[in-house]
Amino acid sequence: xxxxxxxxxxxxxxxxxxxxxxxxxxxxxxxxxxxxxxxxxxxxxxxxxxxxxxxxxxxxxxxxxxxxxxxxxxxxxxxxxxxxxxxxxxxxxxxxxxxxxxxxxxxxxxxxxxxxxxxxxxxxxxxxxxxxxxxxxxxxxxxxxxxxxxxxxxxxxxxxxxxxxxxxxxxxxxxxxxxxxxxxxxxxxxxxxxxxxxxxxxxxxxxxxxxxxxxxxxxxxxxxxxxxxxxxxxxxxxxxxxxxxx
Amino acid sequence: xxxxxxxxxxxxxxxxxxxxxxxxxxxxxxxxxxxxxxxxxxxxxxxxxxxxx
Numbered sequence: 001x002x003x004x005x006x007x008x009x010x011x012x013x014x015x016x017x018x019x020x021x022x023x024x025x026x027x028x029x030x031x032x033x034x035x036x037x038x039x040x041x042x043x044x045x046x047x048x049x050x051x052x053x054x055x056x057x058x059x060x061x062x063x064x065x066x067x068x069x070x071x072x073x074x075x076x077x078x079x080x081x082x083x084x085x086x087x088x089x090x091x092x093x094x095x096x097x098x099x100x101x102x103x104x105x106x107x108x109x110x111x112x113x114x115x116x117x118x119x120x121x122x123x124x125x126x127x128x129x130x131x132x133x134x135x136x137x138x139x140x141x142x143x144x145x146x147x148x149x150x151x152x153x154x155x156x157x158x159x160x161x162x163x164x165x166x167x168x169x170x171x172x173x174x175x176x177x178x179x180x181x182x183x184x185x186x187x188x189x190x191x192x193x194x195x196x197x198x199x200x201x202x203x204x205x206x207x208x209x210x211x212x213x214x215x216x217x218x219x220x221x222x223x224x225x226x227x228x229x230x231x232x233x234x235x236x237x238x239x240x241x242x243x244x245x246x
Numbered sequence: 247x248x249x250x251x252x253x254x255x256x257x258x259x260x261x262x263x264x265x266x267x268x269x270x271x272x273x274x275x276x277x278x279x280x281x282x283x284x285x286x287x288x289x290x291x292x293x294x295x296x297x298x299x
Contacts, residue, residue: 019247030274034282035289116287147291217291 043123043150050109054093065238070231075135078169083113091119098166108152114143123150128192134167135174135232139207141192146212153212156223164242165227173240176208176227183214184222191224
């Protein structure tokens with residue numbers, strides 16, 4: 001019977017060091033899995049439940065919206081709840097964004113506030129507090145992740161001028177049309193100002209601005225999509241044609 | 247290190263294997279639920295401040 005040779009002290013130290021390095025490699029790999037994949041799963045389940053909640057309280061609308069019901073003026077201003085997430089109250093969707101270009105099923109709940117851990121990391125689009133209201137003259141500005149955390153705006157670069165962006169509230173549909181896109185530095189706060197087309201000037205249009213990260217896997221720049229209100233309609237008048245035949 | 251853990255686990259091989267799996271699962275759980283969310287904000291690709299991505 002041969003006895004196993006005991007490794008020297010140096011040999012054992014190197015062995016443990018090697019195992020620690022392997023462990024570090026595996027942990028870093030796990031972090032990537034968590035960041036790229038797990039956060040999406042977590043946000044997806046929050047968002048799924050949130051969209052169900054939003055739908056639950058509402059009577060289903062099945063008719064197609066008639067042209068006669070499309071209105072240009074007098075859009076109702078929904079009540080935007082305060083951001084109470086700092087007090088531990090979870091964000092709630094006060095509106096839902098539909099983006100047909102991203103797919104018929106693609107819906108993003110909109111909550112007040114742009115806190116990363118409390119709002120955006122849960123998969124919501126966040127409304128910049130203090131920016132305009134839906135359908136009103138001014139700029140309804142939203143932020144959302146483009147990568148990880150549910151990545152609601154992952155397909156932001158596919159939007160083209162003229163594409164509809166439909167905001168659904170408990171009372172109305174607001175159909176915006178994309179007017180342009182731009183890549184700016186994170187310091188370009190005028191993009192969420194009341195009049196992004198002409199910073200500093202009085203707003204004349206009901207605008208909506210989407211902001212998200214650019215390039216992918218980075219926060220160096222921001223991808224901005226501008227849109228203005230085309231028309232609005234009461235919710236019970238029917239589903240806008242932009243959302244496909246209901 | 248891992249060999250020492252293996253030696254410390256009691257029971258037959260299949261039981262040790264099961265316990266080792268549980269240990270790994272526990273470590274992954276702790277990492278995913280607490281450690282990674284805690285260090286994520288310090289990553290260079292984590293958007294900070296008012297403007298977000």
